[in-house]
Amino acid sequence: EDQVTQSPEALRLQEGESSSLNCSYTVSGLRGLFWYRQDPGKGPEFLFTLYSAGEEKEKERLKATLTKKESFLHITAPKPEDSATYLCAVSSSGSARQLTFGSGTQLTVLP
């Protein structure tokens, strides 16, 4: 059974204070790792897909990286509008038709 653990559960940063969110996973054959952003009362918004260890993707102040056991979402010089819950999900060869989600990290960026 695939497992995804995200840490920390909540993170408060000052504007401009860079940090990283962690997503640890246990799967039987990773097919893809996905990052989403979810604002309160809204559905998750797709950010990145990573397929293999060593892969990196960037979008504005966000950079996602992947190793064989975990993924990091690095946030550089965050702004208040980056405040949201960030979700990590995996798809594996053991459950190719499903995404397994973590519980998310709630990020608050203070002005």
Added chain:
Amino acid sequence: ETGVTQTPRHLVMGMTNKKSLKCEQHLGHNAMYWYKQSAKKPLELMFVYNFKEQTENNSVPSRFSPECPNSSHLFLHLHTLQPEDSALYLCASSQTTGFDEQYFGPGTRLTVT
């Protein structure tokens, strides 16, 4: 309309009511999903449809009944729900089932009284 839309956005129903949630995707995708999101818990996959055929039912109680008349529309029929069914119900779509990224609708906030 673009992306994935869901109606209604909010729904309050009694335990003896029957209601339906509607989802429509405008992305030309072939797979559609229903998820349940409860506070402080990971998203729970409920149902998966691929080319209108149900491919997954994750042990969901029979009081939830999905319907997929075509690849663009998905319904979730609700009857005799319990208060613990109160949650955000999210619809998603992807090009195919498997490891393609999924695109989500805004969700329906359901409250069962």
